[in-house]
Amino acid sequence: MSSAPxxxxxxxxxxxxxxxxxxVKLSINEWMIVDSCMDGNNQPAALSFLKSNGIDVETDVKLIMISHFHDDHIRGLSETIEQCKSAIVVISAALNTNEFEKYINALSINGQEMAKTKEINKxxxxxxxxxxxxxxxxxxxxCLLYRSGSNIEVHALSPCDRDITKSKLDFVNSLKVASNSREVASAAGRLVNPNHYCIVTRIMSPTSQNNEILLGADLETSKQEGWEAVCEAVNSPKNKKTGLFKLPHHGSKTGYHARTWDELIKLNPVSVLTTYDNSSLPRCDMINIYKNLSSTVYCASKPKDLIETQKDKGKFAEALDITKKMGSTVKAIHNNSQYGYIYFNKCLTNQMTAETFLAATIL
Known part of the structure; x- marks a missing residue:
């Protein structure tokens, strides 16, 4: 008897x-949202996408995951949670502490920091x-987080016990230092790196031997912690089934871990990442490394290191000025929009396909 497809x-x-x-679409009427950002219309991107495609977010979104609490990963999440009334909300165990709540309150004292904590407070x-x-x-x-009706499983591969214990000490120590500082929020913010407490996610099907998804969040490398601990996880894809890898920490050096690539990732996988323009991530050196390791590297928007130089922008402005002086009615459009996305189909097979939209690109 043949097994179900x-x-x-x-x-x-x-x-x-x-x-x-x-x-991530986990079954016919089962979706998972990991983190949140705003789209080109300043709406939560995943939520807006689902609605525009006729999906009932109130019933069909089953899982919402907060990988960590950095501002660029949580904008619009409170609205998403409120509208997705059937969803289980997943938070890192490292943040399930009174120490974390006190830490966020300390950051919120400072008006300058309030913008960064407003969403997490909601x-x-x-x-x-x-x-x-x-x-x-x-x-x-x-930790098994979810199993869909189509037998697709969502597993957490971090944080490890060591990271969870360390997070409590970090939050306590940050508040001790902050209590002796006039700049409470700044002192607290400098001492804790939330990237260490990210949720790395494995999406797989026990009935498929072809491919898997690994979502790296912003996890960084650290001895006995971070990516090193992910490689030691019982449920990590040690037989190298990961063929779609969401690169950690916007393709930065701090997220690159050779052992992960050697043990958990297929040869020449498809890699995908988002930029963090405030720190010019990813940078050209790491882009080249990831391109050499991957069959294709997709990016939701063009990295700043690859965007036209100021000299090029000056030439564009000069060309516009010349056309005006010539009395030309031709209008030049300089697209500065950084919002884009990549859509992947057949993710758990060797026939995976991808399509880029708006500002998204292949590096």
């Missing part, structure tokens, strides 16, 4: 220069009602 899975990666969100205000509805799950290494 494997649901091939679909995924989209959204970015806006500063911002990242991921959408999310935290939703937690009591979510808890009452049994809609919160705390992720840690080797």
């Amino acid at each position: 494997v649901f091939e899975c679909e995924a989209a990666v959204f970015g806006k220069g500063v911002g990242e969100s991921i959408l 999310i935290m205000a939703l937690l009591p009602s979510l808890d009452a509805e049994d809609r919160i799950k705390y992720a840690k290494r080797d």
Whole structure:
């Protein structure tokens, strides 16, 4: 008797220069949203995409994951949670502490920092009602987060126990230093790197031997922690099934881990990332490394290192001036929009396809 066909899975990666969100279709009427950013109309990208495609977000979004609490990963998440009334909300176990709540409160004291914590405060205000509805799950290494009706599984590969313990100490120490500082929020913010407590996610099907998805969030390399601990996870794809890799930390050096590529990633996978323009990530040196490791590297928007130079911009302005002086009616359009996305089909097979939209590009 033949087995039932494997649901091939679909995924989209959204970015806006500063911002990242991921959408995964786990079954016919089951979707997962990882993090949030705003689209070109200043709406939560994944939410807007689903609605525009006729998806009932109230019933069909089953899982919302907050990989970590950096501002570029959470914009619009409170609205997303409120509208997706059937979704389980997943938060890193490293952030399920009183110390973390006090840390966020300390950051919020400073008006300058308030913009960075406003969204997470909104999310935290939703937690009591979510808890009452049994809609919160705390992720840690080797935790099964969800199994869809099509037998697709979502596993957390981080944070490890060591990272969870360390997070409590980090938050406590940051507040001790902050209590002796006039700049409370700045002192607290300098001591804790939330990237260490990210949720790395493995999406796979036990019935498929062809391909998997690995979402790297912003996890960084660290001895006995971070990516090193992911490689030690019982549920990590050690037989190198990962063929679609969402590169960690916007393609930065801090997210590159040779052992991960050697042990968990297929040869010549498809890689995808978003930019972080505030720090000019990814940079050309790492772009070249990832291109050499991958069959294709997709990016939701063009990295700043590859965008035209100021000299080129000056030439563009000069050309416009010349056409005006000539009395030409021709209008030149200089597209500065950084919002784009990549849509992947058949993600759990060797026949995966991808299409870029708006500012998204192949590097």
